[in-house]
Amino acid sequence: MNSIWTLARRADRLNPSIIREILKVTEQPGVLSLAGGLPSAETFPIEAMREACAQVLTDTPKEALQYAASEGYGPLREWVAATLNAQGQQVNAAQVLITTGSQQGLDLVAKVLVDAGAPVAVETPTYLGALQAFAPFEPIFASVASDHEGPLPGAIEALRHDAPGCRFLYVLPNFQNPSGRVMPEARRQAVVAAAQAARVPLVEDNPYGDLWFDAPPARPLAARWAEGTVYLGSFSKVLAPGLRLGYVVAPPALHPKLLQAKQAADLHTPGFNQRVVHQVIKDGFLDQHIPTIRARYRAQRDAMAAALTEHLPAGSEWSAPQGGMFFWVRLPAGCHAMAMLDSAVKAGVAYVPGEAFYAHAPDRRTIRLSFVTLGPEEIRQAVALLGGVIRRHLNEELQEDTP
Amino acid sequence: MNSIWTLARRADRLNPSIIREILKVTEQPGVLSLAGGLPSAETFPIEAMREACAQVLTDTPKEALQYAASEGYGPLREWVAATLNAQGQQVNAAQVLITTGSQQGLDLVAKVLVDAGAPVAVETPTYLGALQAFAPFEPIFASVASDHEGPLPGAIEALRHDAPGCRFLYVLPNFQNPSGRVMPEARRQAVVAAAQAARVPLVEDNPYGDLWFDAPPARPLAARWAEGTVYLGSFSKVLAPGLRLGYVVAPPALHPKLLQAKQAADLHTPGFNQRVVHQVIKDGFLDQHIPTIRARYRAQRDAMAAALTEHLPAGSEWSAPQGGMFFWVRLPAGCHAMAMLDSAVKAGVAYVPGEAFYAHAPDRRTIRLSFVTLGPEEIRQAVALLGGVIRRHLNEELQEDTP
Structure with a gap:
């Protein structure tokens, strides 16, 4: 050019x-x-959205349309914490950061944790959108050998030598994009043990966990190693992606930097969308x-x-x-x-x-x-x-x- | 830690x-x-928002709630281009990138243009949110001496020697945050001439340009140096900030990289919000x-x-x-x-x-x-x-x- x-x-x-x-x-x-x-657009809750938009614009129009806190809308953060805790995590709402889709969570995580030339480990194969979010921060990717149950524990342990100073291992344990695989209980235990042994923290992405067909997946990795795991969730697959609502749950040591990165990136996720989604889901809609x-x-x-x-x-x-x-x-x-x-x-x-x-x-x-x-x-x-x-x-x- | x-x-x-x-x-x-x-929340168009939400959820609910193009909603991009052209720019809709507030535009610009240690010039004083968006990309800031009309042309020309390789000068010509100053016509001409002489491109931020009291401000800098200026706009001050809608207009040489950075950052700005705002403004509401x-x-x-x-x-x-x-x-x-x-x-x-x-x-x-x-x-x-x-x-x- x-x-x-x-x-x-x-x-x-x-x-x-x-x-x-x-x-x-x-x-x-x-x-x-x-x-x-x-x-499938057939699953979008159009009627509930219509009612929620009208309700929010009746009850709290000025708050919904004004600048808002970078952390996100308090009641929505409380909802996220309560929902994750019901699934086995122990999360405080103060750890929840609402993001503009969970893609933004990936961007913020990389912004805070990835230096040029630092190793970042990913599954084989891995989610393309994560590679795209991480790549601009110029990591050296380490591909962790994986099978139909997820990354191999031995390959994770080997990161200690193969990728010293690895900033994190990015994992998508539930019905992975693209492979569709789900990590069974025993593999989860082994993956966490291996990551702890290698001192490689985890970035756990869970956009699809609710979309199980026969039985819910095992407890998230974050429930097993809270201080060593950043957990990302999304409303895109259970409500609608066009609202761009996701969240990042981070250990208290990490949350403030992610919050500051969020503020620099877009001040806050649209408060209107956060309130509308909370209005839709707060009484058990999901x-x-x-x-x-x-x-x-x-x-x-x-x-x-x-x-x-x-x-x-x-x-x-x-x-x-x-x-x-x-x-x-x-x-x-x-x-x-x-x-x-x-x-x-x-x-x-x-x-x-x-x-x-x-x-x-x-x-x-x-x-x-x-x-x-x-x-x-x-x-x-x-x-x-x-x-x-x-x-x-x-x-x-x-x-x-x-x- | x-x-x-x-x-x-x-x-x-x-x-x-x-x-x-x-x-x-x-x-x-x-x-x-x-x-x-x-x-002022008294200015938020609550009734128009209510009608627009209902209309969008009636006319195109599935499109509004589905994943969408990273560039933004086509008719909204057309609207932006037409509006800017009526104010003296010559913009093609293909150059318009819809962002999650113009704060995101600042983040994307820095992501694409700022290397660690590279100079970035700012006015004195300058918008705090821009300093925050740029800082994580580790520029060396160059403060350009300014008076009540904006940055001093001589100080801009001096960047050639004082800050060689300066990636851009960030300017907010209309009713600047924080100083409130507006750049008069002669200063605009001199600033553009000085920037061209120093070969320092411009990042022109215009969130407040519509909020004039007596006479509209002079033509934007981007209208005078299109290929050397990235122009940022926002709906936050003329509609409502809680929707988080802004835009970046970039020269054709730069637009694709900003688009790719946008995609990595949050895939796209909420399509629902884009359609609702377009529904509100498309027939002259503003x-x-x-x-x-x-x-x-x-x-x-x-x-x-x-x-x-x-x-x-x-x-x-x-x-x-x-x-x-x-x-x-x-x-x-x-x-x-x-x-x-x-x-x-x-x-x-x-x-x-x-x-x-x-x-x-x-x-x-x-x-x-x-x-x-x-x-x-x-x-x-x-x-x-x-x-x-x-x-x-x-x-x-x-x-x-x-x-």
Whole structure:
């Protein structure tokens, strides 16, 4: 850029989101998209929102529209603390910081904890949005080897030597984006023990924990190591993402710096939104609402599981997620998910190539499929189209290999 | 902090806002506060908000509550571009980035443009929130000497030698927070010419430009040097700050990096808020609404001007602002605004000591007084109390000096 402007070095680490670029391509009419991580709009509580907006603008319009405290709206912080405590944590409302979506929590955590050149550990694969939030602060990412239950305890212990001074390990234990995996009880215990042994604190992200289908996930890591864990939550998946409401719960040693970073970043999250959401949820709305989301997503999970079994060729690997929003599929040998995306979109179906979710050494055979955006019948059609694309690709490869 | 957590070096540059700390003290019942920069809640368009919320939740509820584009809501970006163009800029909607308040614009600008140790130039005094947004990115601040018309062109030209590689000059030309000053036409021309000569681009912040009392301010700097200026605007002062809606207009060379930083920071500003505000303003609401704010604030400005003349002792200096929200007062020799705050609050009046608004060498006799939060009668009472505090302080000093 030959211009009057000089960019900061960190700007090199800012790049267009691959998902965003893919969504541009796939948002063409006629494409069935399994790519986006968009919650089903059918679950949005529109009527409750309408009533809550009117109520807030009747009861406390001036307070809702005025500047407000950077920490967030007191009663909402109390609600968050009480809800987390009912799930096994021991949180004081004073530790809760309301954020503009939990994405902002990731940005603030990195701003406060990450120096250029400092190691930050992530799962393999890991949430792309976290990589994007952390990257501008120029960490050196350490990819922790992981299996279908989450990061391997031995690999966490090895961080002591492999990534000395590691600022934190970022983990998404419940129905991870992108892998869909959930960390079982024994793995949670082992992960916390390993992190403590390696003296690597944890950043625990939990946007999907309420979206379980059969049984709730085990207690959060934060409940086991409160002083060593920052915990992030979100209202995006249980109410609506367009409100941009999340929260960060931090140990008392860390909360003030996150709060100061929050204030510098946007003064405070919209007070109107905080009050409206509190109005919606304060009398138990979510106890009725979340089960309806679970039922819907479970049916869509089942539809996708059946369709994958029916339409994907031999050599494809996946396991049905027990909650959340995503299937993680490994295509047969010879497939390159990114290279195949173009023909998939031409055939009328879109996915996210899994390589976007690795800090290092991506597995290029992987893809992420959302089962929450489309209904069951569209899911079946989309997966059938996807199966055709893969089969054609494998056939062409076979022909090329045959002289 | 003897703990498992290691803070980033930049965390040293995060500190509790002095204003925030002062507001905690001054929000006691019985204290008339001239400290906060809170717009008058009487100006908030509650009825229009109520109708707009209902309309958006009827017309496009799913779109409003779903994830949305990081750039912002298209029609709102178009509105911003059209409005700025009517004021003399030449902006394409594609250059507009909707932010979570203009405070976020300051954070994003610094994230993209400021390296540790790089110079960033600011006015003397300057907006505290900008210092707070920039500081975590560890610039070396250069304070540009300024007078009642804004920064001195000679001091800007001198940046070429005094602060080589200066990333930008941050300026707030209209009714500056804290000084209340407005940059006249000739000074604008000279500032732009000096910045071009020194090859220092501009970050122009304009939250108060619509709040003029007698005549609109001269054309923005961005209209004179589009490729060398980032322009920030806000809906906080003309609608309501609790919605957290602002925008950054950047030259095409810079916009993509700001957009990527925005996406990493919070994905997008709440789409619901963007649609509600667009619904409120799209048919000319502000053309009727802003004049009512101007009339209210002009009357309050007049009340404060009269009260200052009546109650402040000789040796106090100020000039009545031609718009915006603040008087900037220099107390008589021997006054130390920070040291006197405690007795002021005990007497029932609060202000912000001006020293918070300097990157270097504060003038400790200065104070910032908001005339928009309280009504005329309360303003008169508050200034009378303030006059008493200053007089008592000067008398005590006199007595101490007399053996």
